[in-house]
Amino acid sequence: MREQRPESIEKLKELLENIDFAMLTTMSGGKLRSRPMSTQKLEFDGDLWFFTSDQTHKVEEIEADNRVNVAYADPDDNTYVSVFGHAEMVKDRAKIEELWNPIYKAWFPDGLDDPTLCLLKVKVEEAEYWDSSNSRIVQLVGFIKALATGQQADGGDHGHINL
């Protein structure tokens, strides 16, 4: 069923393309913490990318435990997406330059000259979504079979994507 992976990626890309901000949840000393992150606009290929500073708490948190959830919410459209994956910090200059956009100066006024600037990459392993095609957003929509494993995802009360 591996050949269906492109469809899952396409579905997730479609769900995320109109949601600029996500809440990234990490494990922090036994607690779950989240914070807003701006998702990079690029061809989604199974990885999510975010700009961050290497001086933030989340860097230490991810070094200690790199399991993360990225939650996308668009209440106007009744679209919600939960993404699970493993995160890593990427300080590759070429990638930073490739993804940089001047709009990020709102958060990083020194832009590419900021020595703390780095990327957080989330390798997406599972995604679940709730969308506006049904008013009962708690129990909803399509159901996509698990693709990475070839097994069906459990549940089925809403969409579930395994990459």
Next chain:
Amino acid sequence: MREQRPESIEKLKELLENIDFAMLTTMSGGKLRSRPMSTQKLEFDGDLWFFTSDQTHKVEEIEADNRVNVAYADPDDNTYVSVFGHAEMVKDRAKIEELWNPIYKAWFPDGLDDPTLCLLKVKVEEAEYWDSSNSRIVQLVGFIKALATGQQADGGDHGHINL
């Protein structure tokens, strides 16, 4: 510093009152999963309440590990709140009737006659927020001292509330 607890509760109440939907993140078999939840409108006293069905995955997840994060995002207002706490399922009939509102029929068509209807209560222990008073939403705003313990919260790059 215990006497400042009411101020923290007031601040959190003010932050949450215009955000109807939250993403609730739980631990699920070693993975972090989130799903949209509608917050109950009531006098916030340090606990968050949500209606749910006792037939959902999150009930098992919370029984296995009751640490949760509740993330609130209002991109239009640039307001983001991360709440950490412990969750419990509450099947108290009087409390269910007290909090019930016909608008929840969108998710529970049988309303109070639904035998699976129950409440999820999150006892808020820590909250962090980012708000629109500063355009650099990743590194921002006021800083509230830890109140439950009387100690300062770590960090200080954004608001942090301990209840």
